[in-house]
Amino acid sequence: MEFERTIIITGGAGFIGSHVVRLFVNKYPEYKIINLDKLTYAGNLANLKDVEDKPNYQFVKADICDYESIKEIISTNNVTGIIHLAAESHVDRSIVDPFTFARTNVMGTLSLLQAAREFWEPKGWAGCRFYHISTDEVYGALELTKPEGDPDAKECGGGPFGDDFFTESTKYQPHSPYSAAKASSDHFVRAYHDTYGMPTLVTNCSNNYGPFQFPEKLIPLFINNIRHRRPLPVYGKGENVRDWLYVVDHARAIDLIFHEGKIGETYNIGGFNEWKNIDLIKVLIKTTDRLLGRPEGSDDDLITFVTDRKGHDMRYAIDSTKLKEELGWEPSLQFEEGIEKTVKWYLENQDWLDNVTSGDYMKYYEQMYK
Ligand code: NAD
Numbered sequence: 532m533e534f535e536r537t538i539i540i541t542g543g544a545g546f547i548g549s550h551v552v553r554l555f556v557n558k559y560p561e562y563k564i565i566n567l568d569k570l571t572y573a574g575n576l577a578n579l580k581d582v583e584d585k586p587n588y589q590f591v592k593a594d595i596c597d598y599e600s601i602k603e604i605i606s607t608n609n610v611t612g613i614i615h616l617a618a619e620s621h622v623d624r625s626i627v628d629p630f631t632f633a634r635t636n637v638m639g640t641l642s643l644l645q646a647a648r649e650f651w652e653p654k655g656w657a658g659c660r661f662y663h664i665s666t667d668e669v670y671g672a673l674e675l676t677k678p679e680g681d682p683d684a685k686e687c688g689g690g691p692f693g694d695d696f697f698t699e700s701t702k703y704q705p706h707s708p709y710s711a712a713k714a715s716s717d718h719f720v721r722a723y724h725d726t727y728g729m730p731t732l733v734t735n736c737s738n739n740y741g742p743f744q745f746p747e748k749l750i751p752l753f754i755n756n757i758r759h760r761r762p763l764p765v766y767g768k769g770e771n772v773r774d775w776l777y778v779v780d781h782a783r784a785i786d787l788i789f790h791e792g793k794i795g796e797t798y799n800i801g802g803f804n805e806w807k808n809i810d811l812i813k814v815l816i817k818t819t820d821r822l823l824g825r826p827e828g829s830d831d832d833l834i835t836f837v838t839d840r841k842g843h844d845m846r847y848a849i850d851s852t853k854l855k856e857e858l859g860w861e862p863s864l865q866f867e868e869g870i871e872k873t874v875k876w877y878l879e880n881q882d883w884l885d886n887v888t889s890g891d892y893m894k895y896y897e898q899m900y901k
């Protein structure tokens with residue numbers, strides 16, 4: 532079958548990557564979509580069951596750090612677009628094991644950039660795009676200058692919790708090994724644009740939530756714990772603020788920016804939806820209990836304050852005005868609707884949660900692709 536173009540999506544078996552793969556495979560039957568993923572603990576092909584038989588989808592098991600293999604995959608498939616999501620993504624793990632984060636997030640990104648350059652530069656970069664998916668954490672942390680939030684704010688959660696936001700020109704000031712590694716990869720992507728003229732795009736997004744997120748991250752971990760009446764480990768006093776975006780809205784933004792974003796530019800992606808952790812956790816308990824038919828308040832005592840995360844960033848808040856004004860993107864889903872859908876999905880997909888936490892799926896796929 533002839534395709535108009537071939538695109539690699541790295542990290543397509545992970546949380547956000549699987550939503551991006553699904554969107555591209557369904558929306559662009561004229562593109563061949565290669566999901567390139569190493570299948571670490573966070574990668575799970577079960578996330579893509581609904582598209583795995585589509586003629587324009589292909590899975591390739593590979594490590595982005597394996598420069599020779601990546602070069603081969605790019606050239607044999609005549610790849611003209613790369614949407615790069617593969618990364619080690621969990622801050623707590625990065626505090627325990629920073630080397631793995633430097634290897635994958637920095638060296639892996641560099642290896643991908645160089646492999647693409649080898650193939651694209653001799654063709655004058657014609658029709659090529661390297662789109663790097665990054666995070667708001669590279670900007671560091673904002674203060675809580677309005678600890679009670681803005682009483683006039685229409686947004687849920689009581690936010691915004693300050694007058695300042697991360698913009699595309701905010702200075703990079705990463706604090707965790709995870710965000711330091713992501714910041715470094717962003718710099719390499721810009722360096723390839725500025726030095727070699729590679730057509731690049733970078734986006735920095737706020738916290739995502741939704742189906743298929745590995746249950747080490749706050750929202751899926753806590754929904755699963757509430758269901759099983761396990762303690763909910765709240766770091767510090769639960770006062771830290773995160774800015775939450777439904778994952779499908781992030782995937783929609785990626786699609787728009789990949790096709791219409793201005794080469795060499797950075798765009799921030801976020802929903803102006805700030806929540807203090809403790810308020811969000813109360814919503815999770817209330818929603819989960821209601822959907823399970825438990826009386827309101829019956830699981831409030833699961834909240835357990837524990838030792839704070841080392842170097843815990845206080846507040847993230849993204850200003851995505853540029854993306855709205857230049858490309859017309861806005862989140863499509865209100866937070867109440869998004870969180871309802873998300874809690875429902877985890878409650879209805881206990882098997883998925885059990886599989887990813889037991890490690891069974893890893894054994895299965897390791898055998899299949901060894
Ligand atoms: P995830 O941990 O769920 O998935 C990461 C995927 O990358 C997995 O499928 C894993 O197998 C794959 N991978 C890891 N190392 C690899 C390697 N060496 N080679 C090939 N594949 C490898 O991550 P996520 O939460 O979906 O995040 C995806 C991207 O988006 C990351 O780059 C992350 O920094 C960024 N991001 C995430 C969020 C968020 O809230 N989750 C917000 C902003 C940006």
Ligand code: DAU
Pocket residue numbers: 620621622623665666667668736737738739747748749750752764765766767771772773808840847
């Ligand atoms: O901002 C974007 C980033 O969001 C992404 O780049 C990261 O890949 C993603 O993991 C996420 O990072 P956070 O550290 O903000 O997400 P996490 O779900 O780990 O934690 C959210 C907040 O909840 C944070 O303030 C820490 C707190 N927390 C988390 C866990 C797992 C707890 O209080 N208890 C917990 O058990």
